[in-house]
Amino acid sequence: MMSKEELKHIKNSFKKFLKDKNLKPTKTRLEVIDLIASYGSHFEIEELVNWILSKNNTSVSRSTIYRTVKLLQEFGAVREIIKINNRTIYEFMAGRSHHDHLICVECKKIIEFVDQEIEELQDQVCEEYDFTPINHRLEIFGVCSECKNKGNK
Amino acid sequence: MMSKEELKHIKNSFKKFLKDKNLKPTKTRLEVIDLIASYGSHFEIEELVNWILSKNNTSVSRSTIYRTVKLLQEFGAVREIIKINNRTIYEFMAGRSHHDHLICVECKKIIEFVDQEIEELQDQVCEEYDFTPINHRLEIFGVCSECKNKGNK
């Protein structure tokens, strides 16, 4: 899903980002990046914590994960992509371009899509309002193909 | 912002909705609708509760407000429109058609917009994935015109 080079590159840029903020590139912070990267592209913090705690060769505390995820959001490598019922699903963006999500309310599957036209129209809307966009989130909730078929049988 | 007739109409449909679910159109539930309607189009529950408690002629408990807002979401008169930093901003949709939001991260202003083309493109995306959309949320975070000018002075 991501080459070692990409990951290394991300970590190096993150180190620079930290240095600029007078923060330190500690072993723990870099380890959190590795853990997130190997966990998969979407995660909730609680799941991630449990997964980390279940590994016997690592241990990073819940608070440090929260703190590091926050830093990674500022840095831009992590985004909150879905907010549903007080749960937050994060995504590791490393080396990936922007995209949006379809969320199946039945099976919770997350489907990613990109639509350049939608992006352009959004920029157009922003221009109309003299609004400078920083980021956006488009969540489409509905029922996926498989779940519809299951429902029909 | 909303005519008395519209409000009355909403309340009547809500009564039907409740009846269909074997729930009761209590004074308290209908009062919550009035309160939300007169509070304004956007609200957070905590704000709403404080506002209601500060009025000396009404009192509906925090739990009932949470419970009623949930029902109104199912009914479709209330939507969660913005999720930011674990806060949820709701919108009273009554009699209004769908629209999306620009959120200024400086002054927290919320600007509503409609873009039919974006809506159509979303439907197109859903079709491609054989995904049946139920609802969606598009939040564009950025800096509004006024805040940019303030920043430049």
Place this chain on the structure above:
DNA sequence: ATGAGTGCAAAGTATTTGCACGTAC
């Protein structure tokens, strides 16, 4: 009369924070 609704206080979640100890430069 009966099942549903309400307020209250207590219990849950998710997230943040204070503090004592540890680590990077």
Place this chain on the structure above:
DNA sequence: GTACGTGCAAATACTTTGCACTCAT
């Protein structure tokens, strides 16, 4: 050596729930 980082447990913030009492039909 100093300032920042970390883990832990406690605190906070938001939301839900159990229960005794009340209301709508």
